[in-house]
């Protein structure tokens with residue numbers, strides 16, 4: 001039954017010629033089922049309203065009586081038809097343009113319904129549509145669906161065609177959702193929902209219909225993902241890591257702090273995956289400063305304890321060096337060796353590292369993405385961790401697979417993407433979220449100031465320095481010109497050097513040699529410099545807990561997520577931290593970003609606003625990001641439904657009966673139909 005509507009060709013509908021069928025086909029509609037699922041993208045409101053509720057300039061539909069003979073004016077090839085009508089005892093003027101033929105139908109005393117723009121002052125309606133109740137008004141009082149159309153297919157034509165399809169075949173529309181889910185969420189039946197979407201009687205019914213169909217759309221989407229996982233995921237045989245809890249506890253005991261509950265929880269999720277004979281594919285998301293590194297360290301520890309090697313891949317050399325340093329500190333006392341591999345190393349050093357890696361003398365390798373792309377051979381690679389995933393364009397999993405390796409993969413990001421979006425975008429990844437920051441952290445206080453306040457900003461830097469704290473000063477960003485960014489940094493460094501002679505001011509930018517960068521960063525991390533002037537090379541990952549002041553010059557040049565990342569370089573210790581955004585109130589868009597920054601330092605809220613400001617397409621960079629397009633659902637507003645649908649789909653696909661019971665046949669048919677249409681499922 002369910003597929004029969006999809007195999008019934010559109011010409012089977014009364015009044016659809018083969019010529020029109022072809023044009024419908026061009027709109028992606030080839031079957032009666034397809035036509036029925038061609039939903040309107042909005043509605044034209046012809047509901048009759050009281051004049052008193054309508055504001056000036058709004059579109060209204062009113063019912064009245066023709067009060068006098070109309071008058072017709074012609075000018076050029078055009079015409080204007082004017083007629084007085086009474087509505088609710090009020091006399092108003094209706095005006096039609098270029099509808100002279102209506103003149104003889106406008107007889108005094110006859111009832112009429114007119115829709116159009118209301119001009120309150122002149123009590124005037126510019127009529128877009130009119131109907132006579134004595135002829136059976138059909139639009140009036142309704143919401144009329146508006147469909148996407150093209151070619152010679154007009155709104156009127158497609159409305160009629162869909163209407164016919166519903167009348168002729170509506171009774172055959174099958175339910176697709178399992179009965180238990182329909183009743184669990186109090187959804188209206190599918191047939192009714194589809195009918196109402198095309199012919200909404202009132203807005204409440206329209207909403208119920210939409211709720212049902214949005215749920216269905218998101219549920220089917222999730223079902224596709226989950227079913228794909230259930231059938232493919234498990235075939236990806238991975239490494240079994242036997243994990244000894246005492247070992248883990250012992251390692252955690254060597255850390256200078258105790259883990260937060262949130263850290264413990266995500267570590268459990270990760271270790272659970274690592275024990276399984278399947279390839280782990282998990283995303284760890286947590287706001288800047290939430291403490292992701294130590295989670296990665298525990299996972300790396302577990303792989304080494306199980307006799308394998310671990311790799312930690314990061315987007316910048318500065319970050320690679322920092323991680324190598326801090327992991328070294330944690331692991332070397334335990335006899336676990338940590339190496340560093342970056343693009344700017346000497347050949348000799350590189351050869352040494354690669355040799356000890358291949359021989360298994362090196363347990364953990366930290367580096368930029370060259371790490372897994374080039375001729376790097378591990379003796380036994382057990383785990384790859386990618387930090388700041390959003391900075392990598394490539395999908396490292398497919399690279400690894402091409403190299404014939406199947407290590408567990410842990411991906412970390414602080415973008416941070418609202419969890420539900422992460423689920424959609426990363427498709428078949430499992431997601432862990434660090435929800436809390438380490439205890440005792442104070443919210444970062446953020447200020448937005450104008451350039452004229454530079455003197456006070458300098459005073460602030462001095463004050464922090466006197467208290468023993470340090471400052472990052474970020475230079476303006478010149479889009480696509482690293483050279484100008486560098487020049488800006490050099491100029492600003494010079495300026496601060498002169499204005500703050502008593503302080504030591506460092507300089508960091510992308511054109512410095514690796515050794516210079518390391519030295520500058522090292523001096524700042526050790527507290528030897530008070531202020532670090534830098535380009536965005538320190539945007540991600542850099543961790544200097546004693547730094548408490550982040551100043552961003554020309555902050556309106558930066559995107560919202562980027563600003564939040566930069567701000568995340570402070571507030572990493574127990575001291576009160578501050579972020580100062582220097583930006584003039586110019587562009588409107590810039591204002592929204594500054595406002596969002598001063599309103600909140602919650603990364604999830606920031607990314608929600610960023611998404612709102614930029615829209616999903618740009619937010620995720622490219623169209624290739626795999627953001628699915630939905631017909632009715634809107635990811636910004638339908639988050640909660642997506643979460644629910646995901647849970648339901650996961651629960652269902654985990655049952656045996658889903659794959660065999662008769663009652664799930666419509667869903668299995670759906671999956672089969674989809675599999676036929678999609679060449680390659682999500683990677």
Ligand code: ADP
Pocket residue numbers: 257258259260263286287288289290291292293294414438439541543545572
């Ligand atoms: P991010 O999630 O941004 O990568 P990091 O892992 O760099 O954050 O951690 C930020 C800072 O917080 C580091 O200095 C780290 O040592 C510290 N930290 C991490 N976890 C804890 C904890 N449980 N208690 C106290 N400090 C912690």
Ligand code: MG
Pocket residue numbers: 292293387541
């Ligand atoms: Mg980090």
